[in-house]
Amino acid sequence: MELKLKLNFILVTSNRRGGGIMAQISLNDIFSKYTSKKPIFKDKDTLSIRFTPENIPHRSEQINQLAHILAPVLRNEKPSNVFIYGKTGTGKTLIAKKVAANLEIVAEPNNLKIIYINCKMRKVTDTEYRLLAQLIEFFGEKVPYTGLPTSELYNRFFRLLDASRQNVVLVLDEIDSLVDKIGSLFLYNLTRINQDLEKTKITLVGISNNISFLENLDSRVKSSLSEEELIFPPYNATEIKDILTERSRIAFHPETITDAAIAKCAALAAQEHGDARKAIDLLRVAGETAERIGSNQVREEHVDIAQNKVDTDRYIETIHSQPKQSKIVLKAVLELYKKNAKGIQTGDVYDLYAKICQKNNIKSLTQRRVSDLITELDNFGIISTVNISKGRYGRTRKINVNLSGTVVSKIEEMFSKEL
DNA sequence: GTTAGTTCAGTTGAAAGCAATATTATCGGCTAC
DNA sequence: AGCCGATAATATTGCTTTCAACTGAACTAACGA
CATH class of the missing domain: 1.10.10.10 (Winged helix-like DNA-binding domain superfamily/Winged helix DNA-binding domain)
Structure with a gap:
């Protein structure tokens, strides 16, 4: 980002008279610095939120539980609905996705459909209508963006479900914001579908980081949504350290990151309700910092700088978006x-x-x-x-x-x- | 010294107003019979 | 006739304002010993 900005600046100035030579020098400077230094990162993408690691430390119990709960789909039986609760950065989404992916591999083709929807995505799930439109699209049918009554969408959705003759697992991430936006009636309807449909079974997996969400839910919805509950406790400092060590092995070149730096990241993140996502973020920023300063190793002091930067950035960003x-x-x-x-x-x-x-x-x-x-x-x-x-x-x-x-x-x- | 009552400077909840958007209904024009 | 896009009509939202009840300790005044 910074590099890009600087480049733009250079291009602009070099169009003017006299700016050319200076620009040339600084440009070379940047590039030579970039190439001559040994890089710190081996694969920076592995530190992004989207990355799904092979190995998820300290969560095997949750993985097993979820797998056990959902396994009946493989025998064409309907699993219990699951409600997953845990603070941010405790691996809920990651594990739900992982288990779902594995399930899809094992299942007979055309027998299982897993739908993952992140309810926080604006514009996708603002209203009941849009959500239904999304769902219908997952079954490969298009609906107009507007113009149909919501009840018609329900009908179509039911028909598609029934026609598909599949087991459907619907993962609703950040389900609390969904209920905030469109109310729990929708969930109620979904949980009742099974009673109306013969050939298809639908299983709900709700994910939330807000525990009080369940409490002020309509009791009928509550009981059917949380037939099984899975709680993801926050990681402690040692666990986060394990996670970071594991991850840094694939993200960084060997020897470019010190144990102390990792420990520091872990400690800082553990202070804030054991948020692994934050810890990984911190690690990445620390790496970037070290790289920018020109150090060939990520050390504790870089973590400090990173922590400061992450904090500052967060504040600035929230304020900026006000x-x-x-x-x-x-x-x-x-x-x-x-x-x-x-x-x-x-x-x-x-x-x-x-x-x-x-x-x-x-x-x-x-x-x-x-x-x-x-x-x-x-x-x-x-x-x-x-x-x-x-x-x-x-x-x-x-x-x-x-x-x-x-x-x-x-x-x-x-x-x-x-x- | 105690007690009961006032008062201030906001807080807080509910309801209503309003403008910007999103949705729905309607209409005229166009094409293919 | 049937379809399409444009446009008018209507509904929904998100943000505010209006109204009014509520708050809780400092301050006051009356009380009683």
């Missing part, structure tokens, strides 16, 4: 924070916010809305708030900023460009 109004609110908060670090109150924030809006000719929101925006910022972890009552002097929220100095200045930089 709507304008929310950014202005944050700007107001930060300005007050610079003046006096403690005791920022909503009232002050709102006043300053209104002022900023006026200055930039932006329509300001009501206090009510701003209050909600502050709550949102709180939820993102960008700021933290405490409700306090100041007796005779009313009630407010005390706001604290959770960002480090570097992040704050980066944000300010961003704001100065945008606002």
Whole structure:
């Protein structure tokens, strides 16, 4: 990315007079640095989220359980529906996919159909209609993007299901967001399909990282969805270390990464509810950092830098994707924070916010809305708030900023460009 | 010193308004009989 | 007649505003010993 940007810059400047020679030098510089150094990464793709490793350490129990639960499809019987729960980065998706893939290999052809849908994908599963359209497409039939009543889609879907005479395993990843968007009625209908269909059986595998999701579900859906439950506990530091060691063997050239660096990644990720995905991410960024600095080995200090960068990037990204109004609110908060670090109150924030809006000719929101925006910022972890009552002097929220100095200045930089 | 009542400065929940999108229904034109 | 795309009509969404009830400790005033 950085390289690309720099290249663009060079191309532009070298079109101008005089810029040519300098550009040539720096270009050569970059390339020679790239080729003369021994590379650190052997296969960087293995550190991406999409990569499915052969070997998944510390999850054999879950794999076995899931395999046992789903195995009856091979004998043409209907397995129980499964509900898989576990925090992010505990391998739920990975294992569901893996087991499904193996199942498909073993099963007689045309006897089993596994459908994997990630419900978080916007535009794909926003509404009941789209989801059904997706499902129907999996059976190879096209439906118009619009124009048909939803009930018609149900009919078509049923017909296709019945006609296919297959065992269908439907994996719904991030199922909680599905229910958020289109309600649990859909799931209810799905679980009831089996009673109406003769030749086809459908099995649901729901994956969620939100445990309270099951609790506030319609009880009928709840009981049928969670005939079997699978819990993925978070990894501890040692387990993450194993995972990273295993992965680094295929991702890095030998000797280019120190044990200490791996241990550090593992420790940092373990602190945050044992998120293996984060650990792997950290490893990748640490590798990139080392590469960029020109080191031929990934060391602890690179992990530190990476951790910092990952954190910063995450904040910057969330803030960047916020709507304008929310950014202005944050700007107001930060300005007050610079003046006096403690005791920022909503009232002050709102006043300053209104002022900023006026200055930039932006329509300001009501206090009510701003209050909600502050709550949102709180939820993102960008700021933290405490409700306090100041007796005779009313009630407010005390706001604290959770960002480090570097992040704050980066944000300010961003704001100065945008606002 | 205690107790009961006020008050302030927002918080919070529900409902309604509004504009932007997405969906559905309708219509006129075109083609093939 | 039947199909198609365009367009009007309608519904849904996401974001806000409006309204109004609620909050909880500092402050006050009255109470009682």
